[in-house]
Amino acid sequence: xxxxxxxxxxxxxxxxxxxxxxxxxxxxxxxxxxxxxxxxxxxxxxxxxxxxxxxxxxxxxxxxxxxxxxxxxxxxxxxxxxxxxxxxxxxxxxxxxxxxxxxxxxxxxxxxxxxxxxxxxxxxxxxxxxxxxxxxxxxxxxxxxxxxxxxxxxxxxxxxxxxxxxxxxxxxxxxxxxxxxxxxxxxxxxxxxxxxxxxxxxxxxxxxxxxxxxxxxxxxxxxxxxxxxxxxxxxxxxxxxxxxxxxxxxxxxxxxxxxxxxxxxxxxxxxxxxxxxxxxxxxxx
Amino acid sequence: xxxxxxxxxxxxxxxxxxxxxxxxxxxxxxxxxxxxxxxxxxxxxxxxxxxxxxxxxxxxxxxxxxxxxxxxxxxxxxxxxxxxxxxxxxxxxxxxxxxxxxxxxxxxxxxxxxxxxxxxxxxxxxxxxxxxxxxxxxxxxxxxxxxxxxxxxxxxxxxxxxxxxxxxxxxxxxxxxxxxxxxxxxxxxxxxxxxxxxxxxxxxxxxxxxxxxxxxxxxxxxxxxxxxxxxxxxxxxxxxxxxxxxxxxxxxxx
Amino acid sequence: xxxxxxxxxxxxxxxxxxxxxxxxxxxxxxxxxxxxxxxxxxxxxxxxxxxxxxxxxxxxxxxxxxxxxxxxxxxxxxxxxxxxxxxxxxxxxxxxxxxxxxxxxxxxxxxxxxxxxxxxxxxxxxxxxxxxxxxxxxxxxxxxxxxxxxxxxxxxxxxxxxxxxxxxxxxxxxxxxxxxxxxxxxxxxxxxxxxxxxxxxxxxxxxxxxxxxxxxxxxxxxxxxxxxxxxxxxxxxxxxxxxxxxxxxxxxxxxxxxxxxxxxxxxxxxx
Numbered sequence: 001x002x003x004x005x006x007x008x009x010x011x012x013x014x015x016x017x018x019x020x021x022x023x024x025x026x027x028x029x030x031x032x033x034x035x036x037x038x039x040x041x042x043x044x045x046x047x048x049x050x051x052x053x054x055x056x057x058x059x060x061x062x063x064x065x066x067x068x069x070x071x072x073x074x075x076x077x078x079x080x081x082x083x084x085x086x087x088x089x090x091x092x093x094x095x096x097x098x099x100x101x102x103x104x105x106x107x108x109x110x111x112x113x114x115x116x117x118x119x120x121x122x123x124x125x126x127x128x129x130x131x132x133x134x135x136x137x138x139x140x141x142x143x144x145x146x147x148x149x150x151x152x153x154x155x156x157x158x159x160x161x162x163x164x165x166x167x168x169x170x171x172x173x174x175x176x177x178x179x180x181x182x183x184x185x186x187x188x189x190x191x192x193x194x195x196x197x198x199x200x201x202x203x204x205x206x207x208x209x210x211x212x213x214x215x216x217x218x219x220x221x222x223x224x225x226x227x228x229x230x231x232x233x234x235x236x237x238x239x240x241x242x243x244x245x246x247x248x249x250x251x252x253x254x255x256x257x258x259x260x261x262x263x264x265x266x267x268x269x270x271x272x273x274x275x276x277x278x279x280x281x282x283x284x285x
Numbered sequence: 286x287x288x289x290x291x292x293x294x295x296x297x298x299x300x301x302x303x304x305x306x307x308x309x310x311x312x313x314x315x316x317x318x319x320x321x322x323x324x325x326x327x328x329x330x331x332x333x334x335x336x337x338x339x340x341x342x343x344x345x346x347x348x349x350x351x352x353x354x355x356x357x358x359x360x361x362x363x364x365x366x367x368x369x370x371x372x373x374x375x376x377x378x379x380x381x382x383x384x385x386x387x388x389x390x391x392x393x394x395x396x397x398x399x400x401x402x403x404x405x406x407x408x409x410x411x412x413x414x415x416x417x418x419x420x421x422x423x424x425x426x427x428x429x430x431x432x433x434x435x436x437x438x439x440x441x442x443x444x445x446x447x448x449x450x451x452x453x454x455x456x457x458x459x460x461x462x463x464x465x466x467x468x469x470x471x472x473x474x475x476x477x478x479x480x481x482x483x484x485x486x487x488x489x490x491x492x493x494x495x496x497x498x499x500x501x502x503x504x505x506x507x508x509x510x511x512x513x514x515x516x517x518x519x520x521x522x523x524x525x526x527x528x529x530x531x532x533x534x535x536x537x538x539x
Numbered sequence: 540x541x542x543x544x545x546x547x548x549x550x551x552x553x554x555x556x557x558x559x560x561x562x563x564x565x566x567x568x569x570x571x572x573x574x575x576x577x578x579x580x581x582x583x584x585x586x587x588x589x590x591x592x593x594x595x596x597x598x599x600x601x602x603x604x605x606x607x608x609x610x611x612x613x614x615x616x617x618x619x620x621x622x623x624x625x626x627x628x629x630x631x632x633x634x635x636x637x638x639x640x641x642x643x644x645x646x647x648x649x650x651x652x653x654x655x656x657x658x659x660x661x662x663x664x665x666x667x668x669x670x671x672x673x674x675x676x677x678x679x680x681x682x683x684x685x686x687x688x689x690x691x692x693x694x695x696x697x698x699x700x701x702x703x704x705x706x707x708x709x710x711x712x713x714x715x716x717x718x719x720x721x722x723x724x725x726x727x728x729x730x731x732x733x734x735x736x737x738x739x740x741x742x743x744x745x746x747x748x749x750x751x752x753x754x755x756x757x758x759x760x761x762x763x764x765x766x767x768x769x770x771x772x773x774x775x776x777x778x779x780x781x782x783x784x785x786x787x788x789x790x791x792x793x794x795x796x797x798x799x800x801x802x803x804x805x806x807x808x809x810x
Contacts, residue, residue: 009709010623016615017624017634020683023676024637030655031648088552096549105557107799112560114791116737118764119784122771123563126570126781152559159556185542213645215740216768240647240740247651247744262651266644273643341703346625373705383696385715395714396704445700452704 028266035263038256047260053226053237055246055254062257064242064264066228070143071212071238071268073229074222077147078154078211083204085151086158090200093159094166095188113156121217124149129221138233141223146236149217154207161206165199165283166192202279209272213265215240239265290358292317292456292486293338298352300330300337302345307333309510310352315456315503320478320487322497322518325507326533331490334507335458338488339375340368356456373400376454380461382441384433384448389416389425392433392444396452411451419447420477439470446477450485457481459489463496475500494534498522506530564788571785574778584750589779591786593752594766597667598790600753601746601762602735604671605678610728612675613682617724620683621690622712642680646740649677653745665759670746677741678731685727689720722801729798736790739764763787 039047042062050063097105128148133140169192177187193200223235224245237245243258243265250258291314300308308330315321323331333342340361342348353360361371373396384392393412402408412429416422421443425436433444442462449457459478463471478487478500491497497504498518505515506529514521514530525531578588616634624631653673663669693716701711747759748769761769763783770780 006707006709010619013615013619013623016612017619017630019612020616020641020679021633021637023679024641026656027641027644027648027652027676030652030660034655085552085555088549089556092549092553096546097553105553107795108557108560110798111791111795112556114733114737114795115563116739116764116767116787116791118737118739118768118771119567119787120563122767122780122784123566125771126777127562127566155556155559183542185545189545209643213643213647215645215647220771240645243647243651244740244743247654259651259655262648266648269643269645269648270640273640276643277639339703341699344699344702369705369707371705372703377699377703379696379699379703381696383700385697385700386719395701395706399704399706399710448700448704 031259031262031266034256035260038253038260039263042257042260047257048264051228053242055250055257060253062253062260064239064257064261066226067237067239067242067261068264069228070222070236071240071265073143074146074150074218074236074238075208075211077143078150079204079208081148081151082154082158082207082211086155086203086207087162087200089155090159090162090166090203091188091193093163095184095192109156109159113160117153117214117217120149120153121220124217125220132233136233139223139235141221141235142233143222143229143236144232146218146222146238147232149221150211150214153214153217154210157207157210158203161203162196162200165196165203168199169195198279198283202276202283205272205276205279209269209276212238212268212272213240215244219244239268289317291315292357293488294355294358295338296353296355298334298337298354299350300333300342301347301349303347307510308337311512313505313512313515315486315488317486318482318484319502320482320489320500321503321505322501323488323490323505323507324492324494324497324533327492329507330510331507332460335460335488335490338456338458339372339377341372341377343368373452374454375456375458376449376452377458377460378442378446378449378462381465382438382445384441384444386432386434388430389433389436389444390429392448393451396448400452415447415451416444418450418481419443420473420480421447437470439466439473442466442470442474443477446474450481454485456486456488459487461490461492464492471496494522506533508533567781567784567788570778571781571783574782575785576782579779579782589770589776591763591766591779591783593750594761594763594783595786596752597746597760598736598762598764600667600760601670601674601742602732604667605674605735606728606732608671609675609678609682609731613679613727613731614686614724616679616683617686617690618712620687622708622716638680638683641676642684644677646677646738649673649741650744652676653741658745664757665745665747665749666757667746667753667760668756670742670760670762673741673745674735674738677738678734681731681734682724682727685730686720686724689723689727690716692723693719722804726798726801729794729801733791733794736762736787736794737764738762739768743768763790 047062047064049065050061051065052061052063053066054061093105124145128145129140132142132145173191173195174187177191218238219241222241224237224241225235226237229236239261242261247258293315295311295313298308298311311334323335325331336342337350338354350362354362385395390412393415394408397408397411413422416425421440424440433441463474475496481487501518504518504521506513508529514525514527521530522534579590580592581588581590582592584590584593620631620634653669657663657669657672658665697715698711701715742762742765748761748765749759750761753760763786767780767783767787770776770783
């Protein structure tokens, strides 16, 4: 009686464990089964490197190169804005922050991670867009706006992981350096930071993954023109926003093209994720 | 010599962790209602051996066993043996006190509840009896609802002994029960163990030669996964047959 | 570089980070609190009052429904990974990889999948159930990871103690290990709650954006975040969108407070 209960529950646990594998397989199946045939039919090269996205033309065109470039631009922009600030803030949290202040700031970084992206998007729409329009130029819906916003949104990811990477470095590294007469700053930047570099690098990769996958905040402020932006103030459309904008009314081949866009996005994410796991494992060993 | 059949009888026990053989064909009889001590240098296999007496080694994935261990003449490694019932009959106390993060009462009552006792009055009686047997009743009787982690290490270990006694085991295995404790707690537990042998068969691993010679009736000396010598404690400590035993006891070994 | 400049940069970065966070919160509160009128909380939505009450109720439905499904599945997966499976088992590797990958999938891909699978293939339509099931998959990795970490950190001794008393695996897990791991699991649940409350992209094409409280599992609705998206996207009700953001922030603040509370209990319990 007791043993059958043990066996039954083990079965329940096992089935639960299978759930995530099944879910992932279903996701891959449904996205790829709907997207890949389209890519094959339309032509891989024409789809990936096509310069024109015009699904409503008489002869519809489904080139997503502008969106690929758009995603890369805003993600790079986010990294340029967010990574230095994030890493330096992590250094502050781990090595410079007074304990009393830390008790407030640590939950604050968690809060920063928890604020919904729609709130960030709304904030950027109301604050960054007019600011850029009035002080820098353009209409405010631009690569620059999206980059700054995403740079802020990846901060908690970069800060959190970098901070734990810094804290994981044995204290002896630091004391060894200080004992040689090095200043606190020099010890932190010349000894701790290099020692924590795989962990910090993986935090950056994860942040990049967040930025490339972000949708709802970007859609409000990026302008969403399906063109390759020629300057920082020009509008931009990313892979994610391409899907969310047109999914509402897309049918037939158009819908398949959007799903195929998700396939490409998925590819990016898998690539980024394997790089992340590579560095995470490197850090662990 | 005693004519009575041994409580536990180990025959040609071999044990591997993966490719590493930790025990090389051990034979040993454990007499009833006596204290048997296992001594030997670190890594000699005595802890591994004691853990195979209640099949705690089952929890280690790479562990593989050959040979037999009989409890009252029945092989504990046979398929018919219910491991949980076996562990009820052969209790264990660990090196580090490991009370559950629950109240003292719930710690003691955990075992009986596991084996189906629900009646509050019966549980109360078991808790009181076990704590008295473990000589800690007077210290904790007024705060049984306190978290067992909040008391001292020596008290925690006696709680763990009481917890083991609460399921009324026949054999009590103690794996270096005092090595993590201060001298005063150690003395209390040694005294307690001597009292317990009237009712229980006790097997004890110890690093402490004085402890083994003070409390045990029988002693087995382990070296590199072999039992080198077994016998009456007095004989092992005064006039061992084997040179390795003598070397170890007189302190020339690690 | 001199120590002073380095120190200056570090302080500047921290000031930017927390200044920005402060500014976001300040901006939302200052521009939103005044518009928290009783109208915004009336039970019935219409295009005049753009009440967020139905959205609040829908949010509770979606969060509740999601947790109801995802918590047991996630916790049980954690049990299987830590307590049952052999570490070398290829199944473990597969589950770990699947969990890591699921954690990295962008919301919009979840949304698209939910739309293709639940809404279209299973013909649930834009509905509460499609939204909930999509959220379940999305939040699952958070619960699994939290449970795994919490179980691993409980350590071997209390398990040994329980087994040595003749307790079976189930009893050991549920009565000894689970209570100790509870704060860790709970913080995973809180994290999942936050993720669902803040989610928009995954719900837009699964839950839909109907403005009333869903009457059954197969009717559409909108969560607070979706409501805010619709309002900010339309651009006619900016002040009300801002007021909605205040309420969203409030939710997030409460959850964050809870999580801080739980994790401080966690570190105390470990001592």
